Amino acid sequence: MAAEKPTPPFDTFVFDVDGTLLDTLDDLVVLTNDALAEFNLLPRTREEINSYVGNGVKALMYQAVPEGTPQDVADACLARWKENYGTYPNDLTKPYPGIPALLAELRRRGCKLGVLSNKFDGGVQFIMNKCLPDAVDVQHGEGGPQNFPRKPDPTGLLATIEELGSTPARTVYIGDSPGDIHVARNAGCYAVGVDWGYHDPADFAAEGWEPDLLVSDPEQILALAPEA
Structure with missing residues (x-):
């Protein structure tokens, strides 16, 4: 019997980085x-x-x-x-429009916020601390101290959720690629795809990983969170 799909509202939001939070x-x-x-x-x-x-x-x-x-x-x-x-300034990288406001509003509503990326862990720490400092509670990349494997292996996502003190049923994972939807499914989370990243939204269906929700504006993600 298939596991029941998580349903809103959710209090935990974990994001991909490149093509989702940041235009790198x-x-x-x-x-x-x-x-x-x-x-x-x-x-x-x-x-x-x-x-x-x-x-x-x-x-x-x-x-x-x-x-x-x-x-x-x-x-x-x-x-x-x-x-x-390690020495490159990454001065061309910026948050996508609406992302800082989204993260601030989710935090105001009491949500737990995390990042899990396939970027190597040192790169995640550097670019998040530069472009979105203190915007999330937990941030991880591939490897790192816990030697997380790449997505769509759910190990890193499940560990991030546990570190946030949450569960997959309470968690939304947000990303711009079919692999992001794949890891969300593997972990048992609600899956959100974004259309502003590096992948054509048609790739989701083409690769067999359609999100539970496809958004074109970060503000749409707020509909999944508890009411303000």
Whole structure:
């Protein structure tokens, strides 16, 4: 018998980062092409890099290097990307319109707020602290102290929910990719897709992971929270 689908209102909201809370693409283009250039590899277009985003920096760099690139060179590009990230200012990254107001209102309504991303954990801590400082209660990426696997493995999401003192039935997971809907389903959460990120909303149905709710404005998410 299938598990009963969670229903509103919810008091716990966990978000993806890239393409959901933050528009990071312009900085990802610079970082990726800088790493490629250091190994005399041709740059990728913004559109190409956009298509690589969503499964972590390892997947991004392994797709960005030209086909046939030796593994040791691909690994060196990845290492250089991460090394550069530590000193790169990420000044092109900004919250999407309406996101700061959404997080503030959810917090005002007493909701628990978290982040779980496929970005490596150090990158999540850096970019959230820079662009949305103290906006959420818990923030995690791939790896980190708890060695969380990438989504759609639900381990990281379930641990984040537990850390927030909540349960999957009380939780909404919000993201811009089919993988985000997949991890929400795997964890037993309510799944919200956003249409302002890096993935075409048609991808949800095409890949078999349709959200419980698709939103085009962050304010629409407030309908899932307790009344003000």
